[in-house]
Amino acid sequence: EAQVTQNPRYLITVTGKKLTVTCSQNMNHEYMSWYRQDPGLGLRQIYYSMNVEVTDKGDVPEGYKVSRKEKRNFPLILESPSPNQTSLYFCASGYYEQYFGPGTRLTVT
Amino acid sequence: AQSVTQPDIHITVSEGASLELRCNYSYGATPYLFWYVQSPGQGLQLLLKYFSGDTLVQGIKGFEAEFKRSQSSFNLRKPSVHWSDAAEYFCAVGPRETGANNLFFGTGTRLTVIP
Numbered sequence: 400e401a402q403v404t405q406n407p408r409y410l411i412t413v414t415g416k417k418l419t420v421t422c423s424q425n426m427n428h429e430y431m432s433w434y435r436q437d438p439g440l441g442l443r444q445i446y447y448s449m450n451v452e453v454t455d456k457g458d459v460p461e462g463y464k465v466s467r468k469e470k471r472n473f474p475l476i477l478e479s480p481s482p483n484q485t486s487l488y489f490c491a492s493g494y495y496e497q498y499f500g501p502g503t504r505l506t507v508t
Numbered sequence: 509a510q511s512v513t514q515p516d517i518h519i520t521v522s523e524g525a526s527l528e529l530r531c532n533y534s535y536g537a538t539p540y541l542f543w544y545v546q547s548p549g550q551g552l553q554l555l556l557k558y559f560s561g562d563t564l565v566q567g568i569k570g571f572e573a574e575f576k577r578s579q580s581s582f583n584l585r586k587p588s589v590h591w592s593d594a595a596e597y598f599c600a601v602g603p604r605e606t607g608a609n610n611l612f613f614g615t616g617t618r619l620t621v622i623p
Contacts, residue, residue, distance in 0.1 A: 403551075442552075497611065502549075502550075
């Protein structure tokens with residue numbers, strides 16, 4: 400079954416404590432991306448990756464890092480989370496047709 | 509700059525009634541067009557997409573959408589709504605020169621279905 404998985408699904412953390420949200424896909428897609436979803440703002444792209452070791456900024460990259468060392472994995476890293484990064488995060492895979500993960504709800508206190 | 513407008517934040521329809529969700533975009537050329545649905549607590553699922561050709565596209569779950577170039581619109585329709593259609597719906601556009609790798613999403617329309 401074509402799938403994008405994210406972990407954790409829910410995370411509560413404190414300001415400044417580094418965290419990583421993992422994303423994995425089993426469709427052999429070259430293209431992957433991260434979005435955040437906030438009420439009234441829809442989804443906004445954070446970073447995307449066209450292939451292994453190829454990443455680029457989306458619309459709201461500040462405060463985030465990504466890496467793409469394997470085709471199937473695309474983790475999102477928050478080196479020093481802040482309360483304004485409290486959001487619902489989605490990983491997506493695919494180029495012309497994107498498949499979304501189930502989401503990670505992050506709360507930074 | 510690209511933008512996607514979904515003018516209706518919240519729509520309530522009765523089960524069995526018809527549905528139309530509006531989407532307008534602003535872009536220099538015809539982009540790729542998508543509709544996604546998000547059920548509570550779930551990720552986004554692609555309902556349908558328009559790349560080229562027939563301007564009336566069929567999707568999953570009985571949905572269809574019509575691309576109207578002159579109006580820069582891509583409205584989503586369903587002839588008879590089911591209670592399970594209650595969800596949030598997002599219109600998205602992807603610039604042709606970059607494919608769908610930089611989707612711009614509307615702010616969504618929440619659909620409530622009443623018995």
